[in-house]
Amino acid sequence: METTTIDVPSFIDERRISAFQYMVIGLCTLIMIVDGFDTQAISYAATLMAKEWGLTRAALGPIFSSSLIGLMVGYLAIPPLSDRYGHRRVIILSSVFFAIFTLLTATASGVTELIVLRFLTGLGLGGVAPSAIAMTGEYSPKRLRATFVLIIYCGFSLGFVLAGFAAAKLLPTLGWPSLFYLGGILPIVFAVLMALFMPESLDHLVLRRGDMERVKAILRRIDAGFLAPAAAVFSMGEREPGRLAVSRLFQQNRSLPTLLLWLVFFINLGEFYALQSWLPSVLRGMDYPMDKVALTTSLTTVGGILIAFVVGPCMDRIGPYFTVGILYICGAAAVILTGTLLHSAFWVVMACTFLTGVCISGGQKSVIALAAIYYPASIRSTGVGWALGIGRLGGIAGPLAVGFLFSAGWSATSVFFAAGLPLVVAGISIFIIGHLSNRGVSALRPAPSATS
Structure with a gap:
């Protein structure tokens, strides 16, 4: 039986955007919004925390820095795991990870505890953005890839803005923990949505797992008229040697x-x-x-x-x-x-x-x-x-x-x-x-x- 090779990126490039692809991009946008929200939340809560705990303005520096350092470590350490084990898995796990430590931040009672919690929160936050961008890139046709990546990253900036609105509404009446409770609940909700509806990275399915039936199912959701030949194999373009x-x-x-x-x-x-x-x-x-x-x-x-x-x-x-x-x-x-x-x-x-x-x-x-x-x-x-x-x-x-x-x-x-x-x-x-x-x-x- 003759084998037919289907190039997945070309398949996506040659077709109109489907509702399924818009759903993937929409889910990535949602998690980027909450990523930006939780990144910025500490900036609004810190003043009230300092007043409640009797801290000087200088004492806030290490708290802010711990978040940034956590983000940097997350950006460097987690994306290689995403490329190896699949973007969907890393986005979901990172979302749950930073959600847990955001919720714990709402219970913090001292500076040292807060510094550790913000570092760990930043670590999870740093794992989301690169994986969401990579996932968006895979499910976007080349002719629109830059547009869609820019759109989902606007979600990160929108999260900054929404954190400001939420702070204005919540902090005067409910206090600073309320901002972190909201910032911890939202990513858990979105993680559940992603677990239910987000597909895995096509690159991971084709190159890492060789899961051809799942690839066929995803391509049929992109194009309902797609019928894969029985002997079809899938390619992600030129494959490079499996180095680190x-x-x-x-x-x-x-x-x-x-x-x-x-x-x-x-x-x-x-x-x-x-x-x-x-x-x-x-x-x-x-x-x-x-x-x-x-x-x-x-x-x-x-x-x-x-x-x-x-x-x-x-x-x-x-x-x-x-x-x-x-x-x-x-x-x-x-x-x-x-x-x-x-x-x-x-x-x-x-x-x-x-x-x-x-x-x-x-x-x-x-x-x-x-x-x-x-x-x-x-x-x-x-x-x-x-x-x-x-x-x-x-x-x-x-x-x-x-x-x-x-x-x-x-x-x-x-x-x-x-x-x-x-x-x-x-x-x-x-x-x-x-x-x-x-x-x-x-x-x-x-x-x-x-x-x-």
């Missing part, structure tokens, strides 16, 4: 692009957290009232969400590397423009910070989508996770660097000028990755046959 997932980030001519991606993530998260940390202080120093400071700072996040619905289609239609590279170059211009017009009318400052958020916050979402496009399915979760983990180091370094410049006597305008330069480096790095990627694809194409 992290080492494979540096195989197949991926060493320089991987390092450049890490550099871009480092720069982008450094710029984002520097902006979020210092912009309120800069505006307060210019005697703006707190409501205007909060509004202006929030526009950086809003801009990043809105631009995702423009950048995603551009990445899919024009090209991911050109689009993201241009976004970073525009980001450099926006940051420098903000520094130049910092002492202008308030609406001008708002417009500049919005544009800055469009490029920096939007750039972060876009480069995550780009990483999901660049890495093959078998190491996609690891590639995204390690880039996010390295980027967290930038998130720590960025605010410290700005603080050092202010301590050295730099003006706010000069700091903004200096902050624009790394974004130029990020844009150039993306262009280089695109060039190397296109060259690598060309090298893999067979040479044209000679004609007589």
